[in-house]
Amino acid sequence: MLVKIDQIRDPGLKLNEQLSLELLGAALEGSSFRATEPLSVSANLRKLSGGVLVEGKFTTRVVSECKRCLTESKLELPVSFTINFVPESLVRGAGLMDEDEQAEKDRGTGESGGSFALDKADEEVFDGKVIDLEPVVREQLLLSLPMNALCREDCRGLCIKCGQNLNEKQCGCDTTFVDPRLAALKDIKLQG
Ligand SMILES: [Zn+2]
Numbered sequence: 001m002l003v004k005i006d007q008i009r010d011p012g013l014k015l016n017e018q019l020s021l022e023l024l025g026a027a028l029e030g031s032s033f034r035a036t037e038p039l040s041v042s043a044n045l046r047k048l049s050g051g052v053l054v055e056g057k058f059t060t061r062v063v064s065e066c067k068r069c070l071t072e073s074k075l076e077l078p079v080s081f082t083i084n085f086v087p088e089s090l091v092r093g094a095g096l097m098d099e100d101e102q103a104e105k106d107r108g109t110g111e112s113g114g115s116f117a118l119d120k121a122d123e124e125v126f127d128g129k130v131i132d133l134e135p136v137v138r139e140q141l142l143l144s145l146p147m148n149a150l151c152r153e154d155c156r157g158l159c160i161k162c163g164q165n166l167n168e169k170q171c172g173c174d175t176t177f178v179d180p181r182l183a184a185l186k187d188i189k190l191q192g
């Protein structure tokens with residue numbers, strides 16, 4: 001997912017890229033999630049204030065075992081991100097703009113909403129020539145994953161006695177907690 005800055009013309013550059021299943025697998029390694037299909041990423045890149053503003057989106061599609069009922073369930077999570085890629089030269093405080101950048105700045109509010117987008121954008125530093133979107137997508141992917149993967153918010157889990165999936169049916173087990181010591185006393189009383 002490499003983009004050369006020279007490829008970005010004035011109205012911006014639209015990209016549709018895929019992150020292969022193999023790369024996805026590597027990104028998800030160590031998590032409890034697994035990808036079943038490649039990730040399609042669409043992004044829009046435009047030059048802004050000497051850097052490149054990237055607005056991208058994709059849908060995370062992964063499967064995971066539900067933490068409560070252990071059923072394998074599918075997750076679909078829409079993700080969108082805005083990142084401002086800032087060239088090293090500007091970060092170092094050189095602050096020297098070439099003519100194009102100065103012209104862009106002078107045009108000022110040509111694009112309404114541009115500065116708003118910049119305000120809430122995360123920043124990444126790049127060499128000024130090539131942007132690599134892959135690490136960004138990988139990071140956004142991991143950020144989108146929930147801490148606790150549940151098949152649904154109100155999953156009832158498994159019966160602690162018989163293991164019945166309580167989403168499917170009630171097993172009727174008495175699962176009120178009984179202290180084993182009290183249970184022993186109860187047995188004695190019954191025998192007596
Ligand atoms: Zn569940």
Ligand SMILES: [Zn+2]
Nearest residue numbers: 159162171173
């Ligand atoms: Zn049960």
